[in-house]
Amino acid sequence: MRSPARPAVRFHGRLEAPLDLTVDALRALPAHRVRVTFDCLSGGPQEHGFEGPKLWDVVRAARPQVDLRGRRQRLRLLLEVAGADGHRAVLSWAEIDPEFGGQQILLATSIDGAPLDEAGPQPVVPADLCGARYVSGITEVWLGEPVH
Numbered sequence: 001m002r003s004p005a006r007p008a009v010r011f012h013g014r015l016e017a018p019l020d021l022t023v024d025a026l027r028a029l030p031a032h033r034v035r036v037t038f039d040c041l042s043g044g045p046q047e048h049g050f051e052g053p054k055l056w057d058v059v060r061a062a063r064p065q066v067d068l069r070g071r072r073q074r075l076r077l078l079l080e081v082a083g084a085d086g087h088r089a090v091l092s093w094a095e096i097d098p099e100f101g102g103q104q105i106l107l108a109t110s111i112d113g114a115p116l117d118e119a120g121p122q123p124v125v126p127a128d129l130c131g132a133r134y135v136s137g138i139t140e141v142w143l144g145e146p147v148h
Helices: 023-027 055-061 072-076
Strands: 008-013 019-022 032-040 044-052 078-083 088-092 106-108 122-124 138-144
Touching: 019 023, 055 106, 055 138
Parallel strands: 008 138
Antiparallel strands: 008 019, 032 044, 044 106, 078 088, 078 138, 106 122
C-alpha cells in the first residue's frame, strides 16, 4: 500500500522556476528555534515554541530573480503566503532581508515539538503581537511586485 503524499508548498513568482518543498525538504535547511507569544482573535493569548528554517533562507534557496546588489528595487517585493483554508497574509521583502528589517521569520516545521509534516508548515513572525499572519498549512508562497 502506498503512503499518502505529504503536503508541499509551491514557491512561485519571481523565481528561476517554481519549486515545491515538503516539510522534510524544509528540514534540510538550517533550523532555528523561537518561543513566541501572540494574541489569537478566536483563541486568546497563545504561547508556542516553533522550529524551522528562516524564510530568508528558504526564499534564497528558491532562487529568486532579484538583483541583490540593488536596494531600492527590492523594497517593491512582496511575499504572499496562502494556507490550505484560503487564509492569506502578506510579508514584505524588506522584513526578511538582512540589509533592511532582517526579522527572523521562520517557516515552522514543528510546533511545540510536534512535526507539521501532515498539516504543512506555517510562517512564524515573532515581532507580531497578533497571530493573524501565522497562516496554518501553507500551500504556496508567491514572490513579486504589487499590481497597480
